Amino acid sequence: MVAIANSRQAILDRLKSIPIEQPPAPVVDPQRLVRYDDPLAKFTEVLSFVGGQVHVVERPQQVSEILGQFPAFRDAQQVASSAPEILTGNIDLNKVADPHLLAYLDWAIIPGRFAVAENGAIWVRPTGPIERAMLFLTQHLVIVVPKTELIEHMHEAYRRLGQDGVGTSGPEFGIFISGPSKTADIEQSLVIGAHGCRTLQVFLIDDSSGPAVATDGGDGLAGTTPDRPVAGDSAGRI
Amino acid sequence: MSVALFVPCYIDQFYPDVAVATLELLERQGLEVVFPKEQTCCGQPMANTGCAAQAEPVARRFVELFSEFDQIVCPSGSCAAMVRHHYAEYFSPDDQRFRKVRESTFELCEFLTDVVGVQSLGTRFPHRVSVHPSCHGLRELRLAPSSETRFAGGRDKLRELLALVEGVTWAEPQRSDECCGFGGTFAVNEADVSVAMGRDRIADHLAAGSEVIVAGDMSCLMHLNGLIRRAGQPLGVMHIAQVLMGRPLSGAIRPSVAVPGLAVGE
């Protein structure tokens, strides 16, 4: 293991011995990015395309009403919820000490922070390892997101993650989820339900007090790292 | 203005009518064209094999021979791309003659559309054609947008020119720009894969109802025609210069038939 002990320095020394001049990559120019006339329609289209289901509801109570229409939900033995204000499960997550105990979980419901129109992804930030394990062990997953928290694309998404202090405030896990788990490893035949959830239900809850869609000012992206040049006209046309 | 005709070696030896058609096309546009007699090859076969030491003197010779002309026109995207994109390693960046040759070497179709700005041809080719966009013309010279980047837009210079010929109708293979599998020495180094690629390409053009595959590079067509003739398939191949000159359909397969004054027999 002596050789391994020296590897760090040896690798860094070797990399440093060959200096390469390269300017920082230009900041993404927000003017060049896609805009959607109807982000909700785009989100619904894309999430459906990847096998998820979107429900836009006005009241939180509608979530359990709609889920009640699924036989798999009515027949569920184990339901866990980390959104008790919307739905209470029959498993108290606070009392689950080991994620393995969720092995037979049928349904799980969790809040999502925001949803992304371009790819149907929802950012989910579980509060701890049990909630995190729940996301992948459950047979069916439900994510609830305020309808106001719908953004257009991933540039906006990562700007928000930066604002939220992802990675700078301490250890954490966060994930974009876009659809139920899937595979096409056998002859490129798409099969929904690989190792994770078999179905994904996304509820966008319309809180009428807020604006319909969260949008950014045009300069939101450019302002994040002022030390880098902004790619504007000089980036050249494609 | 002096325009030099740069004829790839295999066209010179095996497909003289392609060069004749190219010459006639340019002359019809009122250009005075000369064919420098001492030309041989651009050096691409050596370069693509990895024999840079063998390619270099051939490239140097080429530049020496052609540097006196204002424009150099070549009926091959592959050979034109060799000069434009792959000669730099054999010359100093400030070599004026090299820079001049690099900047004034054109593939035939781009020369006709971009430099000459051809508006009409006055020729007729009453056949259903399918285009094979040869890879180097497509992705090195960007004679048309490739299928990988098509959504970004761009002109299709071969089709623009073919559209000027009366009677041309189109057949569209499912894969618009799949490689034919020629690839220079690839055709013999990887003969099995090369042949499989060629056969698939031909099947696609046949299924599209094409009478004749038209391309800007005769090398792709030499490979495809070799397969077509071995299999006895009902499909012709023609260089775009021949179609633009309205040569009869059989001209591509039997170069002897089409050209008055060109003694070819069999």
Next chain:
Amino acid sequence: MTTTSQLPILLSGSGKLGHADADDQRPHRDHPTMARDFVANVQRTHWHDGALWFVRNKRDAQASSIPEWEYLREQASAIKQEAIAKLADFLEQFEANATRLGAVVHWAADAEQHNEIVHEILRQRGIGKLVKSKSMLTEECHLNGYLERRGIEVVDTDLGERIVQLRQETPSHIVLPAIHLKKEEVGETFHTHLGTDAGASDPQYLTEAARGHLRGKFLAGEAGLTGVNFAIAQTGGIVVCTNEGNADLGAVLPPVHIASMGLEKIIPRLEDLAVFTRLLARSATGQPITTYTSHFHGPRDAASELHIVIVDNGRSTIRESDTFRAALGCIRCGACMNTCPVFRRSGGHSYGATVPGPIGSVLNPASDDARHKSLPYACSLCGSCTDVCPVKIPLHHQLLAWRKEFGKRGLLSVGKTLPMRAASFVFRHPALYRLGGRLARIAMRTLPRVFFVNRLNTWSRDRELPTAPADSFSQWYAKNRGPK
């Protein structure tokens, strides 16, 4: 290694890299030989070609749905170039941040060290069962065999990887590991190993069987190993992209998570992920994004461990070459394989390397030039790979550059160099060229066909030669446009 490189290409500096154990000592056959076996089965070749072309079409549909696609490719290329240029700084920044978050960062100079580090982590904790998600790096290091020989059960949990593992094969594609197999073959494998019904080949049924089988493995796993798609210098986090959810199950159930990454996986900033998450899945499988894009910042709690193993294994050598450096920007999407007309018709295994296809043909000769010297020639130089690459690696130009590098290193066979020496001589002597051409055409027109169509002529085995005209163009020109 025999090298006479005059360029500042130092690719010969590290000797033979990459293979930590004796896994890879099978007799090596070159690409044309391996491809011949594959392409001989015409039906199967068409099926393989069609499966990958289907993925390529899905990629086109997704790429065209983003108006700024080409702009994103330029951005991705610029970010990767920046990361590679300042790699040491970003790695140190990453290490400091990851350590701050509670992860343990290890450094491995080569495959052997990577395997030793992973084994040592497992051994010290008495771990005997490892669940693994897709990691081409561990394939490159031949980790599975290394650990199995030391008594550790290694279960690949990606469905495609599990299939090839049960069949004792290697992945034939970096994203679609079992793309070379028909569902009937998978059915037989599962019948033997998982007890599925004999003759069953329905993908839904087989996937369900694998789900049940692997659930058990996940729950029993004592450590989980994942690859890394992106490592963020700014935050010390790692990002893993999957569709199946296997990486997350492996990382969340056992108390130990090991993440293996090539040192080129570094990206400078969190916001750079916007560009890459938009490009990766669209390029790879034609999806808008992978189902799961997981961001790990530190271990999941105080009772758990996150080990990040940073591996060089020849990468720093590639960085030193101006010609090949850009290849380190590869994000392993596999788009170049799906689009490559040679890959589609020769199969991934014909490349005889962990990473096949165009990017593999660029990377592999850097670790062993003599062994992989046929790969840069397994290419018609069509350039489609370069046009699909989401980070704009000039793949086909790099393949051409390798051929020249082989020429300089004296690695070309006489069969390649001799004809080119002869051709070069002829092309420098125009009178000889004209005479030679004339004699050849006369020979072609007068000698019996057997002189040209025979087993020694690779061209004419399946193809007719062109019909030789009596006059070349230059002869025609002399007669018709002669000197004025």
